[in-house]
Amino acid sequence: MAVVATPEAQARVERLERIWTERPGLLGWLTTTDHKRIGILYFFTTLAFFAAGGIEALLIRTQLLGPNGQVLDPAAFDQVMSMHGVTMIFLFAVPISTGAFGNYLLPLMIGARDMAFPRLNALSYWLFLCSGLFMYVGLISGNGPGAGWFNYVPLALKAYSPGPGIDYYALGLIFTGISTTATAINFIVTIFKMRAPGMSLNRMPLFCFAFLAVSFALVFALPALSTALIFLELDRLLGFHFYDPVNGGNTILWQHLFWIFGHPEVYIIILPAFGIATSIIPTFTRRRMVAFPLVALAEILVAFIGFGVWAHHMFAVGLSTITDIYFAAASLIIVVPSAIQLFAWITTLVTGRPTFKTPLLWIVGFIVLFVIGGLSGIMFAAIPFDQQLTDTYFVVAHFHYVIFGAAVFPILGGMYYWFPKVTGRMYYERIGQASFWLSFVGMNLTFFPMHIVGLLGMPRRQYTYPSGLGWTGYNLVESIGAYLLAAGLIMVVANLAVSRFRGARVGNDPWGGDTLEWATTSPPPPYNYAVIPKVSSPYAMWDREDREQDALRLAQGRQVLEQGHETPVTTVLDADWDEIVDMPSDSPWPITFALATSGIFAMLITQHFVTAAAFCGLALLVLAAWHNREPQEA
Amino acid sequence: MLCPIRPGDRPAAAPSPPPDSPGALKRTRGPGSAWRRVGWIAPAGAALLLTGCGQQSTLDPRSEPTREIANLWWAMLAASAIVFFGAAFLIFLSWLRRRKEGWPLLGKGDGLSTGLVVGFGIVIPIACLIVLFVFANLDVTKATEAPAQSTTSMTVEVTGRQWFWDVRYPGTGAVTANEIHIPVRTRVNLVARTGDVIHSFWVPQLNRKIDMIPGRTNRILLYADRPGRYRGQCAEFCGFQHAHMAMYVFADPPARFRAWLANAARPSRPALNAQQRRGQQVFLSNACANCHTIAGTPARGGIGPDLTHLQTRTTLAALTIPNRKGWLAGWVLDPQHIKPGNKMPGLNLTGPDFQALLAYLETLR
Numbered sequence: 001m002a003v004v005a006t007p008e009a010q011a012r013v014e015r016l017e018r019i020w021t022e023r024p025g026l027l028g029w030l031t032t033t034d035h036k037r038i039g040i041l042y043f044f045t046t047l048a049f050f051a052a053g054g055i056e057a058l059l060i061r062t063q064l065l066g067p068n069g070q071v072l073d074p075a076a077f078d079q080v081m082s083m084h085g086v087t088m089i090f091l092f093a094v095p096i097s098t099g100a101f102g103n104y105l106l107p108l109m110i111g112a113r114d115m116a117f118p119r120l121n122a123l124s125y126w127l128f129l130c131s132g133l134f135m136y137v138g139l140i141s142g143n144g145p146g147a148g149w150f151n152y153v154p155l156a157l158k159a160y161s162p163g164p165g166i167d168y169y170a171l172g173l174i175f176t177g178i179s180t181t182a183t184a185i186n187f188i189v190t191i192f193k194m195r196a197p198g199m200s201l202n203r204m205p206l207f208c209f210a211f212l213a214v215s216f217a218l219v220f221a222l223p224a225l226s227t228a229l230i231f232l233e234l235d236r237l238l239g240f241h242f243y244d245p246v247n248g249g250n251t252i253l254w255q256h257l258f259w260i261f262g263h264p265e266v267y268i269i270i271l272p273a274f275g276i277a278t279s280i281i282p283t284f285t286r287r288r289m290v291a292f293p294l295v296a297l298a299e300i301l302v303a304f305i306g307f308g309v310w311a312h313h314m315f316a317v318g319l320s321t322i323t324d325i326y327f328a329a330a331s332l333i334i335v336v337p338s339a340i341q342l343f344a345w346i347t348t349l350v351t352g353r354p355t356f357k358t359p360l361l362w363i364v365g366f367i368v369l370f371v372i373g374g375l376s377g378i379m380f381a382a383i384p385f386d387q388q389l390t391d392t393y394f395v396v397a398h399f400h401y402v403i404f405g406a407a408v409f410p411i412l413g414g415m416y417y418w419f420p421k422v423t424g425r426m427y428y429e430r431i432g433q434a435s436f437w438l439s440f441v442g443m444n445l446t447f448f449p450m451h452i453v454g455l456l457g458m459p460r461r462q463y464t465y466p467s468g469l470g471w472t473g474y475n476l477v478e479s480i481g482a483y484l485l486a487a488g489l490i491m492v493v494a495n496l497a498v499s500r501f502r503g504a505r506v507g508n509d510p511w512g513g514d515t516l517e518w519a520t521t522s523p524p525p526p527y528n529y530a531v532i533p534k535v536s537s538p539y540a541m542w543d544r545e546d547r548e549q550d551a552l553r554l555a556q557g558r559q560v561l562e563q564g565h566e567t568p569v570t571t572v573l574d575a576d577w578d579e580i581v582d583m584p585s586d587s588p589w590p591i592t593f594a595l596a597t598s599g600i601f602a603m604l605i606t607q608h609f610v611t612a613a614a615f616c617g618l619a620l621l622v623l624a625a626w627h628n629r630e631p632q633e634a
Numbered sequence: 635m636l637c638p639i640r641p642g643d644r645p646a647a648a649p650s651p652p653p654d655s656p657g658a659l660k661r662t663r664g665p666g667s668a669w670r671r672v673g674w675i676a677p678a679g680a681a682l683l684l685t686g687c688g689q690q691s692t693l694d695p696r697s698e699p700t701r702e703i704a705n706l707w708w709a710m711l712a713a714s715a716i717v718f719f720g721a722a723f724l725i726f727l728s729w730l731r732r733r734k735e736g737w738p739l740l741g742k743g744d745g746l747s748t749g750l751v752v753g754f755g756i757v758i759p760i761a762c763l764i765v766l767f768v769f770a771n772l773d774v775t776k777a778t779e780a781p782a783q784s785t786t787s788m789t790v791e792v793t794g795r796q797w798f799w800d801v802r803y804p805g806t807g808a809v810t811a812n813e814i815h816i817p818v819r820t821r822v823n824l825v826a827r828t829g830d831v832i833h834s835f836w837v838p839q840l841n842r843k844i845d846m847i848p849g850r851t852n853r854i855l856l857y858a859d860r861p862g863r864y865r866g867q868c869a870e871f872c873g874f875q876h877a878h879m880a881m882y883v884f885a886d887p888p889a890r891f892r893a894w895l896a897n898a899a900r901p902s903r904p905a906l907n908a909q910q911r912r913g914q915q916v917f918l919s920n921a922c923a924n925c926h927t928i929a930g931t932p933a934r935g936g937i938g939p940d941l942t943h944l945q946t947r948t949t950l951a952a953l954t955i956p957n958r959k960g961w962l963a964g965w966v967l968d969p970q971h972i973k974p975g976n977k978m979p980g981l982n983l984t985g986p987d988f989q990a991l992l993a994y995l996e997t998l999r
């Protein structure tokens with residue numbers, strides 16, 4: 001939409017630019033409420049945490065390279081191992097898909113000018129950043145959590161973990177949870193109310209269905225985690241007995257609460273990746289997704305059924321047989337929506353005319369890895385097999401195939417796919433393909449042998465292992481694979497970093513993409529679309545007539561909304577015009593509120609409860625200031 | 635072939651095998667029973683997987699429950715291989731036909747593709763999953779459930795502690811640690827409890843794992859259909875030395891087991907020479923007795939393993955090091971070097987006292 005036909009249209013675009021452009025410089029980034037800039041902040045922050053989690057992974061693999069490794073002592077290993085899990089799940093996988101991809105792309109895909117609550121969105125980011133740093137302060141000061149990412153009690157209670165490590169974990173995750181909940185609510189309202197007129201729910205891209213499902217899952221899953229963590233901190237800091245078996249507490253309560261959150265969390269991690277896959281596949285096969293309604297339904301069903309399977313993490317606990325059987329059955333049922341999606345992707349690939357460029361390569365790799373991870377997942381719904389192989393490296397293999405293969409691969413593919421949109425430049429294709437193959441080989445070398453050592457009886461989370469049990473050779477291969485994988489990932493980052501400055505400049509739509517974000521300029525302007533786009537199918541970008549009409553309406557001044565900082569709001573189901581709302585512009589309050597909240601958590605960890613209360617008061621004052629001023633008139 | 639316990643930087647020697655060691659078993663072991671039951675996939679898989687010692691391998695089952703689980707695994711692997719190669723073939727097909735639309739032979743109708751998604755994404759998976767559910771969760775599960783009391787002929791109580799296994803034989807007074815003896819081909823009722831955090835009792839060749847959870851008593855069948863030594867390990871992360879919380883189960887011929895149990899049930903022998911008596915005094919007057927029990931002496935500590943018959947065990951510190959005099963001396967002097975984070979402090983003993991203590995510990999047979 002950079003090319004403007006008439007002087008009137010030119011004037012309108014200039015007016016929009018004036019209204020929507022934020023403050024320049026560092027201050028602009030600190031006070032931004034633009035979903036794209038927040039998305040970019042999320043992207044770099046989560047990438048930094050990914051690097052930290054990756055370094056932790058390499059430390060683990062170096063320690064386990066051979067028997068009786070001496071790189072890490074048990075205390076260091078436990079902290080590194082715990083923070084690897086916490087980082088990859090809470091500080092990378094979820095926030096990069098929701099915070100970076102969702103934030104940047106979702107409003108663009110639905111033709112909105114921003115998220116429904118731009119300042120809340122900024123708050124989510126600053127809370128996320130502060131909570132991540134909070135947990136890393138723990139690790140760097142030698143007080144990382146040492147009880148694993150699922151932190152079972154009583155090991156995590158004061159009696160067995162006396163240092164503040166577990167408090168960094170528990171308070172840090174409560175902290176992150178606030179951010180994630182805010183993000184999820186923001187997505188739900190954005191998806192329901194901010195879609196461009198005409199984009200009824202059934203015309204919404206599958207990417208958005210995935211994010212809708214994820215957001216609902218987050219809203220319902222996080223309270224279980226927060227509850228579990230608050231109980232834990234009450235036990236640890238104030239001497240309560242929720243989990244203390246000696247005083248009538250129950251250690252299994254933690255496991256239930258944690259996994260009621262923890263299993264939906266798995267789908268929370270992979271569903272956005274499925275959304276990315278369903279964006280990339282149609283573009284590169286030049287055909288619409290096969291069985292679109294089934295796939296949309298499957299995405300919702302996965303998120304829903306995901307809440308009924310948690311106790312399959314607990315088959316070795318000795319619950320009653322009937323309980324085990326119920327959860328095994330539910331765990332098998334959830335295979336079906338995944339199978340629908342899998343087969344829909346494959347069918348689309350076969351019946352379309354795929355061009356195997358880098359983004360599609362990552363998606364094809366993802367499909368292969370997801371088949372492996374899915375099949376080993378099904379095996380864990382066989383109770384006796386689960387009871388034999390749970391807590392071994394077989395599980396480690398399984399969930400890395402699912403999380404690394406089925407979530408991180410699409411995320412990496414998505415980075416390549418949307419790179420031209422975000423930067424206006426193209427990456428280097430051959431290096432992109434090489435980075436894929438290197439990562440794919442490294443990934444399989446790292447994680448496939450873990451199946452075998454698991455079957456050979458190697459439990460997970462050992463800081464060392466003896467020789468002579470048949471594990472040595474496989475562990476060596478795993479460690480070599482991990483270094484290759486790291487090299488592949490560094491290649492991805494290097495490719496994108498160099499391309500950002502040296503890549504060939506591209507137009508709005510280098511791929512012939514199917515969804516709306518390809519209609520606007522690369523990178524998109526602060527207001528996203530000069531004219532509110534017209535939508536009549538889920539493949540809005542392939543409806544050429546609609547896009548020509550958009551240009552026409554810009555010239556005529558219809559649905560441009562250049563009189564203020566405005567965006568339309570539409571009805572939930574049919575996306576009919578509802579009203580026009582003023583959007584808040586940049587604000588210093590989200591970051592201030594996040595800093596006050598950090599003060600609360602910092603005082604809680606040092607057990608200065610009165611000062612913590614003072615920071616609560618400060619946070620309330622900030623909230624009052626936040627709500628004192630209505631959005632500015634333009 | 636023996637599995638050295640802690641090689642590497644130490645001058646480790648493998649522990650001497652007990653008289654009924656599975657050394658002979660190792661040489662006669664075939665590719666495993668799974669191979670006989672599941673036909674053609676097993677050879678390749680077995681060749682790949684059964685390398686190494688195998689004494690903690692789920693694929694080298696030595697009891698009915700683990701055999702059923704291993705068969706379940708091979709069956710699931712076979713089915714998974716079909717699915718995987720089917721999917722891989724379709725992806726390859728999409729690359730072969732990257733310039734053509736639609737299916738080979740079948741054409742390109744959208745209804746056809748949706749029908750295929752329904753068939754392969756819903757109907758076939760549901761059919762397969764029902765078969766798996768009935769086979770695995772209704773049939774095989776029975777083999778791994780807690781045994782009915784009437785079907786077992788003896789009980790062993792194992793309590794997981796950071797980081798060793800306390801083993802008791804109710805009704806006999808026999809107590810040991812980390813090395814469980816059971817009679818071969820006998821259904822043993824294993825009672826699993828914990829003394830601190832959650833542990834998980836797991837001897838992969840004999841049965842699935844069972845968690846040891848505070849406030850709960852779990853039970854599992856322990857059965858070995860051949861005499862031998864089976865390695866097990868804690869399977870639930872339990873802190874610093876989770877890695878060094880291993881155990882052996884010795885399945886002994888019945889006579890040998892009865893002899894072992896009779897000895898284990900006796901208090902320690904009192905006939906001591908002067909040096910050994912001095913050693914006993916060292917033991918009782920130092921911190922040792924606060925944590926360890928030696929039946930027949932005033933040492934009644936309950937924090938560390940029972941030492942009444944220390945010398946009948948082949949290893950120390952839950953299989954961390956062999957139970958030899960040199961190793962024992964190293965352990966007593968600096969346990970934190972060998973197993974960092976464990977609860978035993980190093981003893982600040984002078985030469986004669988230390989030698990006397992070792993001499994006394996040598997008598998605990």
